[in-house]
Amino acid sequence: MVDLQNILGFAYCSVCAMLRFLQEGCNLPAHAMVLCRIKGRSDVGTHYAGNVGNQAEGYMWNKSGRLFGTLLRFLAVMASTALLAGCASTISARVTSFQQWPADASGQSYRIVPAASQVNNLEFDSIADTVRAAIGPTGLVEAAAGSSPRFDVHISYDNPVTQTWVQRYNDPYLNDGWGFGPAFGGYYGGYRGWGGGIYMTPSVSNVPVDVYKNTLTVTIKDNRNQGAEVYRSSAVNVSAGENLLQVMPYLAQAVFDGFPGNNGQVREVEYDHRR
Template sequence: MALAACAAPFKADVSRFQSQLPAPAGQTFAVVAEDPKLSGGLEFAQYAGLVQDRLAKLGYTPVEDPAKASLIVRFDYGVDNGRERVRTTSAMSPYWGPWYGYNPYGFYRPSRFGPWGGPWNYGWYDPFFDNGIDSYTVYTSGISLKIDRAADGERVFEGKAEAVSTSNRLQYLVPNLVESMFTGFPGNSGETVRITVAPEKK
């Protein structure tokens, strides 16, 4: 069962909000790190390049100097330390295991992400179901994307994409989360959609 879980795709939940996001024509943008500690890093530059490419394909014009951009795109990403997930092999039910109330949407670095980052909810344990279990580690990953007008600092877009998977490799997770963010971009304001992301190739 654990091997099957590793091969399964994970679902990315994407929430987006917008307010007068400018049409691409004539708009320049620069991607900057939401977390100053990531600024200037090679890893951030690689993932920021993914965001830049997607916005460029939509018709926005990238610039290197934020001072010359009409839109400032603030980008962040991360993955938590993982939690053990338990499944029963009991024939009593294919849906319930000994752990109840599992909440896959606890997020990483809640101090930075505020109300949409929260602790994991482990639920409660019922030994009635504990007659043969398998366990494996799952990780919660996510990205945050915010777009501000450079002229007055007004926020015109913000979105987040989160996923629970058996991989903690940012090199795999971040590109897929960026793809999820830009699927149907900018989306309907206030709507959360679930997008299936392909499993990691072994």
């Protein structure tokens, strides 16, 4: 009968190896490795995640060892599910900014001025609230009702759609959730479903997709300077789904990222997005 402490110790080490393997999987590792000590033994074994469940000490593969193998597979599946659920994707945007920002603007007041088509529009009101939440880097404060603010803030947004061709994995589980390309560069496969350390690239196909250009533009005008435009910033995010409202908080953050920046500056920004 295999010593229970040895079984539990090996289970702990194997699950740690699988967690390490999956965690680094988000960054496309070639393999993962873990060092562990099995309680009750004096030697330190080096186990590769690709061999977990297929190679173990000979004395462990008796009847109890087979039961342990089933338990190990269950623990590894649970660990895989928990870790992959926490992997973060990112949302990127291209930001173009122009500015002639006055030096004495900090602490001055602003108001959001809707266009005629945006008055009494609930969607616009929601997006205006998102811009309010992101406007902090300007140093401006919203004017009280009935007062005369120094700055007027104008908001425009759109998500025109076009069609293009992209590469997709034929396995849908390997594509990312935001529409453009594989989530990982490949996958690990191997003997008996445990991964033998052989890196295989799954097949891909060219498929047509709808492309949405989620766009937010914020313009700020200075009423002390005859309504001159002192800041204009546009953020564009490209996606394969009609998700303008979902990405709007990131676009609002992007238009004020690095405020006020250099005049005529074009830059790429990226934010973590947890699924």
